[in-house]
Amino acid sequence: MARSTRSSDWGFPRWRAYGAEREAVQVRMCDRHGCDQPGDRPAPKSPNSRERWYFCETHAAEYNRNWDYFAGLTAEEAAKREADERRDASGFAEAKYNGWAGPGDGSRSRDEIRALEVLELEVDSDFEAVRLAWRRLAKVNHPDVKPGDAEAAKRFQAIQAAYDVLKAAEERRTWKGD
Numbered sequence: 001m002a003r004s005t006r007s008s009d010w011g012f013p014r015w016r017a018y019g020a021e022r023e024a025v026q027v028r029m030c031d032r033h034g035c036d037q038p039g040d041r042p043a044p045k046s047p048n049s050r051e052r053w054y055f056c057e058t059h060a061a062e063y064n065r066n067w068d069y070f071a072g073l074t075a076e077e078a079a080k081r082e083a084d085e086r087r088d089a090s091g092f093a094e095a096k097y098n099g100w101a102g103p104g105d106g107s108r109s110r111d112e113i114r115a116l117e118v119l120e121l122e123v124d125s126d127f128e129a130v131r132l133a134w135r136r137l138a139k140v141n142h143p144d145v146k147p148g149d150a151e152a153a154k155r156f157q158a159i160q161a162a163y164d165v166l167k168a169a170e171e172r173r174t175w176k177g178d
Helices: 057-066 075-098 110-118 127-141 150-177
Strands: 041-044 052-055
Touching (some): 041 057, 052 057, 110 150, 127 150
16 A cells, blocks of 8 residues: 555645644753753843743742842832833823722722722722711711821821722723713
């Protein structure tokens, strides 16, 4: 019986799946000494360097756990780099309320969660509950009710700031929904 030399990649329909070539696939191995797993997770060798290590998943996790982005920098250089990178991310400021919320259904930002904690409310509280809690706590901690009490004034400012955060978030939600 003669062996067929015809490839199954010709014509329509294609008989083999795309990417199912017969040639051997070159696999890069993990750069960690003694590891025989594929190294498919690149990691920088040093800050601002194009050179990369290639690790398996286990060694990439180990590498990232010990990675210090600001290694070798003075405190001033590290602060400057952080400020520069925060400034460069300003284009995402419009979408900051879509950030990870932590507990809850994901509809609240981290700042909103903290504000709800200040107002002693649950994560899924609606804005009417926010308004009632704000009024209740503001009446108790208002500087006119407790004159000369610095702690009450500080609590009142925190309550007011929390209410402002939640009010702005509610306005954004209702404005987007219209």
